[in-house]
Amino acid sequence: MTRWAAHVVIATAVALALIAGLASTNFAQGRPVTIAITGDAETMDPMLSAISTTFSVQRHIMEPLVDNDPDARVVPVLATSWRALDTLTWEFKLRPGVRFHNGEPFNAESVKFSIERSRDHARSLLKAYVSLIKEVRIVDDLTVRLVTSEPSPDLVANLANNVYMLPPRHAREVGDEGLARRPVGTGPYRFVEWVRDDRIVLEANPTYWGPKPQATRVTIKPIPEGATRVAALLAGEVDVIESVPIPDIPRVTRSGGYRVLRKQGPRLIFLAMDVHRDRGGRHPAGSPGLPEGAPNPFKDVRVRQAIYHAVNTKEIVEQVMGGAATPAEQILPPFMFGYNPKVRRPIYDPSRAKRLLAEAGYPNGFSVRLDVTTDRYVNDREVGLALVGMLKRVGIDVTLNGMPRLIYFPRMRAFDTSFQMSGWLTLISSSNWAALLGCVDPKTGYGRANYGRYCNPELDRLIDIMRTEMDEKKRLEAFHKAAELTRQDVGKIPLYFEELTRGVKAGIEMPVRVDEYVLAADIKFR
Amino acid sequence: MTRFLVNRLLQMVGVFLIISMIVFMLLVLTGDPIELLLPPAADINQVEALRTQLGLDRPWYVQYAKFVRSALRGDLGTSFYFHEPAVRLVLQRLPASLELVVWTMVVSTLLAIPLGVLAATRCGTWLDRGVLVGSLVGISAPTFWIGIVLIAFFVVALGWLPSSGRGGWEHLVLPVATLAFYRVALFIRLIRAGMLDVLGQDYIRTARAKGLFERLVVYRHALKNTLIPFVTISGLQMGGLIAFAIVTEKIFAWPGMGRLLLISIERLDYPVVVAYAIVTAALFVVINLTVDLLYALIDPRIRYE
Numbered sequence: 098m099t100r101w102a103a104h105v106v107i108a109t110a111v112a113l114a115l116i117a118g119l120a121s122t123n124f125a126q127g128r129p130v131t132i133a134i135t136g137d138a139e140t141m142d143p144m145l146s147a148i149s150t151t152f153s154v155q156r157h158i159m160e161p162l163v164d165n166d167p168d169a170r171v172v173p174v175l176a177t178s179w180r181a182l183d184t185l186t187w188e189f190k191l192r193p194g195v196r197f198h199n200g201e202p203f204n205a206e207s208v209k210f211s212i213e214r215s216r217d218h219a220r221s222l223l224k225a226y227v228s229l230i231k232e233v234r235i236v237d238d239l240t241v242r243l244v245t246s247e248p249s250p251d252l253v254a255n256l257a258n259n260v261y262m263l264p265p266r267h268a269r270e271v272g273d274e275g276l277a278r279r280p281v282g283t284g285p286y287r288f289v290e291w292v293r294d295d296r297i298v299l300e301a302n303p304t305y306w307g308p309k310p311q312a313t314r315v316t317i318k319p320i321p322e323g324a325t326r327v328a329a330l331l332a333g334e335v336d337v338i339e340s341v342p343i344p345d346i347p348r349v350t351r352s353g354g355y356r357v358l359r360k361q362g363p364r365l366i367f368l369a370m371d372v373h374r375d376r377g378g379r380h381p382a383g384s385p386g387l388p389e390g391a392p393n394p395f396k397d398v399r400v401r402q403a404i405y406h407a408v409n410t411k412e413i414v415e416q417v418m419g420g421a422a423t424p425a426e427q428i429l430p431p432f433m434f435g436y437n438p439k440v441r442r443p444i445y446d447p448s449r450a451k452r453l454l455a456e457a458g459y460p461n462g463f464s465v466r467l468d469v470t471t472d473r474y475v476n477d478r479e480v481g482l483a484l485v486g487m488l489k490r491v492g493i494d495v496t497l498n499g500m501p502r503l504i505y506f507p508r509m510r511a512f513d514t515s516f517q518m519s520g521w522l523t524l525i526s527s528s529n530w531a532a533l534l535g536c537v538d539p540k541t542g543y544g545r546a547n548y549g550r551y552c553n554p555e556l557d558r559l560i561d562i563m564r565t566e567m568d569e570k571k572r573l574e575a576f577h578k579a580a581e582l583t584r585q586d587v588g589k590i591p592l593y594f595e596e597l598t599r600g601v602k603a604g605i606e607m608p609v610r611v612d613e614y615v616l617a618a619d620i621k622f623r
Numbered sequence: 624m625t626r627f628l629v630n631r632l633l634q635m636v637g638v639f640l641i642i643s644m645i646v647f648m649l650l651v652l653t654g655d656p657i658e659l660l661l662p663p664a665a666d667i668n669q670v671e672a673l674r675t676q677l678g679l680d681r682p683w684y685v686q687y688a689k690f691v692r693s694a695l696r697g698d699l700g701t702s703f704y705f706h707e708p709a710v711r712l713v714l715q716r717l718p719a720s721l722e723l724v725v726w727t728m729v730v731s732t733l734l735a736i737p738l739g740v741l742a743a744t745r746c747g748t749w750l751d752r753g754v755l756v757g758s759l760v761g762i763s764a765p766t767f768w769i770g771i772v773l774i775a776f777f778v779v780a781l782g783w784l785p786s787s788g789r790g791g792w793e794h795l796v797l798p799v800a801t802l803a804f805y806r807v808a809l810f811i812r813l814i815r816a817g818m819l820d821v822l823g824q825d826y827i828r829t830a831r832a833k834g835l836f837e838r839l840v841v842y843r844h845a846l847k848n849t850l851i852p853f854v855t856i857s858g859l860q861m862g863g864l865i866a867f868a869i870v871t872e873k874i875f876a877w878p879g880m881g882r883l884l885l886i887s888i889e890r891l892d893y894p895v896v897v898a899y900a901i902v903t904a905a906l907f908v909v910i911n912l913t914v915d916l917l918y919a920l921i922d923p924r925i926r927y928e
Binding site: 139140146219220223225228255277292293295296325328329331332507510521523531537538543546 | 658787888
C-alpha cells in the first residue's frame, strides 16, 4: 500500500466509523404514538401562554369547561350543560366524579380558582377571554354561576378557548414554578417527561372520565423545519405530523402508506386599504404608499369595488396556493356562527373593474405600494406577486413591498401603510368583526387588526349587538347585516382561507381540528 | 501573565456592555412582541395595557437603563414567553450546542489534517486537484441544502439514521456531517497552503538531508509549524459554530442555543436575545483566550508578559 493510500484510508475510516453499526439499528416506532409538531411549548402553565402549539400540548393533560369540536361548535367537556339565567349571569353544571391526576376532585372550587387565575394573575395572557367575568359564584359543589359586567353572549365561546381547569390545592402548593414544569389536569393523558425542545412524553390516564384514548403512550416532538417533519414521517419515525408544506403534499400522498388530511381552516387572508387619510405623503400625516400629494383613491367605494372585481381568487388558490386554500365569500368561514349564506364575493371581472375605476376618476389607474409579509402566511410573498399582476391588468400600478413579520406588524399597528395583505384568525365570530372592521377606538377596544382604519358607525352598532345581544336571533341578524354591509362598502377584501394539513401514517384516522391542535386522544387506529 | 488575564476580563465587561446595548437598541427599534404574545381576541386596550406593564412603551434607552440596573444585581431579565430567567434558558441549551460543536471540530480536524497534508505533499498531482475541487464544493454548498440532501438520502431513502432530535450517536451523525462539510473544506485548504509554505523552507531540506523518515519530516517538522493559523481559524470557527449553528439546529430539530435564538428573534423575546448575545460573547472571549494561550504552547517565541 502506498503512503497516500494510507492517508485516504485514515480519512475515510473516520467518516465510516461514524456510520458503522448504525444500519442495524431500527428507528421505526409503531405504537406508542409519536406526533411531530411545529414548535415546543414554552411553559406548561396554561395561563401564561397564548400560542397554539403550546395549547395543543397542554390540551392533552388539561381540559376546559367547554371546547370547540373539530368544526368549531362549542361542546361540553368538564361542564355538562350551561344556560343564561339572565343577561348577566351564566350557570354551568359541572361533570360529577372527575378527579385531577393528583387525586384532587374537580369541582366548583377548581372552576373559581382557574377562572380567577386567568383573570387576575399579573402575567396571564388569557385576560381577553375572561375580563368580562365580574364574579365566580359557587352555588354548590357542581354548580357555578359566572356574573359578567355586561351582557356577554360569547362568554361560553370565550371559555372554549383554552381556559383550562387547574387543581387549586396543588397549584397553591407548587406555585407558578411548579405549574410551569409539572402540569396536573383532568385530561386523557398524564404528564411523564419533558425534555426542552426535544420531546414531551405522556401516558394515558387510567382513571379518565371520558372515552379511553387508543394511543396509550404519546411522544410529542417539536420539529420546526417542514422538510424534516415530512422526512421523519416518511422514514417511519413519527406517526402524525402537523402542517405539511404545500410543495411536499404530492410527495407524501404518492409515497403510499401515508396520507395528507386537509381541511378548510378559519384563518382569513385579506386585503385592506387606507380609507382614513386624504392624500399620499409621508407617514403619519400622509398615506405612505401613495405618491406625495396624490388624492387617496381608496376613499372612493368604487375603487375598492374595482379591486374586489380585479382579484381572481380562484386563480390564486389554484396557481399559487397549490389548491391548499378556499376562496373567501366573506370574513367568516361557512362553519362559524354568523356566516351569511346569501353573501357571495363579487365575480372576477377586470373590465367591470376598469369601468368602476373610470367612473371614480381613475381611467388610467393609479400607483400604490402593497405591503405584505414574507414569512408569516403560507406563500404570502408569492400571493403578493400574483396580486401585482392582476391589478396591473386593470391599470393599477402596484409596487410590492415584502417585509418580515417583525417589521411588518409594528408598522401596521402604527397605520404606516396604504394597502396591505394580512391574515386574521379567532374562533369567536364577534371578535373577528370587532378586530377587523370595528372603528379603531379605545372606548370600544375595537379595531385591533383594522390597519386601514375603516370606520362605519352603522357597522359599529352592529358589532355592539354581536357582542352584547343575548337574543340569538337578533344577534344572528346583526351578523348577516354586517356581512351585507361590508360586501357593499368593501371595508376589507377577503381573499381566501388557508387550509390546515396533517400528514399521517396509513391506518391512522383523526379529525383536522379548526383550532389547529393535534391531539393524540383524537387518534383512531384502523 | 496575571495582568494579561485581568486585562482580558476588564475587556470582557466592556464587550458585554457594548453588545447588549447594540442588541437592545436594534430589537426595540424593530418592534415589540405584543402582537404575538397576546391572543387575537385581546382588544386594543389590552394590547396597550400589556405594553405598559412590560415597559415596552418606553424609549429604548430607558428600557436599556432598566436592563443594566437589574443586570448589575445579577438579573438579566425574564423571557416574555417562557417566564423564566433568560440566562437559564440559554445555559440549559448550551450542552446540546457544545456537543454538536465539539464533535464537528473533532471530525473536521481528523479528516482535514491527513487530507490537507496529502494534498500538500502530492502538490500538483490529480490527487491534489481532486482534494481541492472537493473542498471547493464543501465551501460553496449552502448548509441548508446539505442538511436536506443528507436527510433525503440517509433518512428517507436508506433509513439508516434518524431525521432529527438529540440522543445517541446516530442522532449526531447528520448534523455533525452537515456542519463539518464546510469546516473540512476550509481546514484542508488552510493546512495545504501552510504546508506548502513550510515544506519549501531550509530546515525541512536539512531534516530530509539528515535522512529522517519522510513521515517524521512531514508531521513533526512541517505540520507543527503550520498549526498557528490553523488554531486561530479553528478558534473562530468554534465560536461561530456555538453561536450560529442556527440553520443546522433548526433542520435537525437539535435542542441547542441556535434554535432558541431563532425563535426568540422571530418573536422578539428581547431578554433571551440579549442574554444569548452576552453568553455568546463570553464564549468568544474564553475561546480567544484559549487560542492565545495555545499560541504560547505551540510557538515558544510567543510570551504574554
